[in-house]
Structure formats: structure tokens, C-alpha cells
Amino acid sequence: MKAKDSxxxxxxxxxxxxxxxxxxxxxxxxxxxxxxxxxxxxRRSKKYKVHDESNEAKVGDTIEFYExxxxxxxxxxxxxxxxxxx
Numbered sequence: 001m002k003a004k005d006s007x008x009x010x011x012x013x014x015x016x017x018x019x020x021x022x023x024x025x026x027x028x029x030x031x032x033x034x035x036x037x038x039x040x041x042x043r044r045s046k047k048y049k050v051h052d053e054s055n056e057a058k059v060g061d062t063i064e065f066y067e068x069x070x071x072x073x074x075x076x077x078x079x080x081x082x083x084x085x086x
Contacts, residue, residue, distance in 0.1 A: 009066065009067045010066065010067060011064055011065070011066050011080065012029050012048075012064070012065055012066065012067075012077075013029075013062065013063070013064055013083065014027040014028055014029040014030070014048070014062070014063060014065065015027065015028050015060070015061070015062055015063075016057050016058065016059050016060060016061045016062075016063060017047065017059065018059065019052075019055070019057060019058055019059050021049075022055070023051060023052055023053055023055060024049055024050070024051060024052065024075060025049075025050050025052045025057050025063075025079070026047055026048070026049055026050070027047065027048050027049075027050050027063060027065060027077070028045055028046075028047050029045065029046050029047075029048060030043060030044070030045045031043070031044055031045070031046075032044075048065070048077045049074050049075040049077065050063075050065045050075070050077040050078065050079050051071045051075055051077065051078050051079060052079040053079070056079070056082065057079060057082055058085070058086060059086065060086030061082050061083075061084065061085050061086050062082070062083045062084040063079060063080070063081065063082050063083060064080040064081050064083055065077045065078060065079050065080055066078055066080055
């Protein structure tokens with residue numbers, strides 16, 4: 001999904017897996033795509049470290065996050081909002 005703001009590249013939706021770090025949450029992002037040769041739908045997931053300045057999201061929440069400038073070596077995603085609280 002493309003974002004309205006020109007600085008924000010893309011908005012992702014994922015589920016919070018961990019919130020043990022300070023100002024950082026780990027989010028699992030699932031994507032479904034169709035295999036080019038076998039025409040089967042495959043599900044792939046990836047975990048992202050997301051910067052959550054106010055420690056708002058908790059484990060089990062469904063959130064929106066987006067890509068931005070790097071905060072650290074492995075953290076370049078930013079928390080946008082909680083869509084569904086656990």
C-alpha cells in the first residue's frame with residue numbers, strides 16, 4: 001500500500017511478537033504471493049525491528065509501520081499506529 005506522504009515509502013501491517021526492548025518492538029510481517037512457475041500461493045514471513053518512541057504497542061497487537069531513515073544497525077522501521085489491540 002502506497003502512503004500519501006512523499007517521505008513514507010510504504011505502509012506495512014504486522015503483528016507484534018516482542019516488546020521487551022526499550023523503544024523497540026519486533027513485528028512479524030506476512031506476505032502472500034503467487035509462485036511464477038507452479039501458480040501456488042505461498043506465505044512468507046519476516047520479522048522487523050520497529051522504533052516505538054512511546055512504548056505504545058504490546059505483544060499481540062496488530063500495528064501499522066513504515067520504512068524510514070535508520071535508527072540503528074538493524075532498525076529502520078517506524079511505528080505508525082495500533083490497528084487492533086490484543
